[in-house]
Amino acid sequence: MKKLTKSLAFVFLLFALLTGYSVQAFASTSSYKNTIDSFNVTTNSKYQPSGGNTYCNIFAQDVMKKLSTPLPNGTCSTMLNALSGNKNPHWKSITATQAQSRANNGYSTIGITSDHIVVVYPHGNTASTVKDVYMSMAGYKCFNDTKITYAWKSTRLSEVKFYSYY
Incomplete structure (x- = not known):
């Protein structure tokens, strides 16, 4: 059994290398959840709004960097531009339903405007x-494991683009 497990791990790694898929794609849901939770976004002073500034991009970039699924650098607008049209070889555009499903399965996934x-x-x-999607965020307030309607008003939810790391 031990030999079979090692063989399967090797096959997954080889598949990832040959197809360009991230090895992260095989991470567990608990690992993804624990990584997000480890940033303590609701209380961590690094992500709290200050002087009219918010740090949603910093929080998302920090989480994804720790997961070895880095986001483009810069502001939300800069990141969205870099991700749109699937210009990034790993971050792919998906629907809100797919976003929640992929996050539930441990894949790095974001919502962005x-x-x-x-x-x-x-x-x-x-x-x-889209109203059924759960998220963590830094911003005007910081939330963890909360509905996406805390991040955007219902009138803006149609603007949210979802991406997941492949």
Whole structure:
């Protein structure tokens, strides 16, 4: 059994290398969740709003860097531009339903507009609409494992683009 497990791990690694898929794609849901939680976004002073500034991009970039699935640098607008049209070889555009499903399965996943970004949180639910997506964010307030409607007003939810790391 031990030999079979090592063989399967090798096959997954070889597959990832040959196809360009990230080895992170095989991370566990608990590992993804624990990584997000480890940043203590609701209390960590690094991410709290200060002097009119918010740090949603810094939080999302820090989480993804720790997961070895780095986001483009810069503001939300700069990141969105770099991600749009699937210009990045690993970050691919997906639907809100796919975003929640991929996060639930341990894949690095974000929601983004030109002025805000969230990390999609593995909540275990099935999202039938964008309002059902759970997220963690820094911003005007900092939230963890909370519905996406805390990040954007309902009138702006149609603007949110979702991306996941492949």
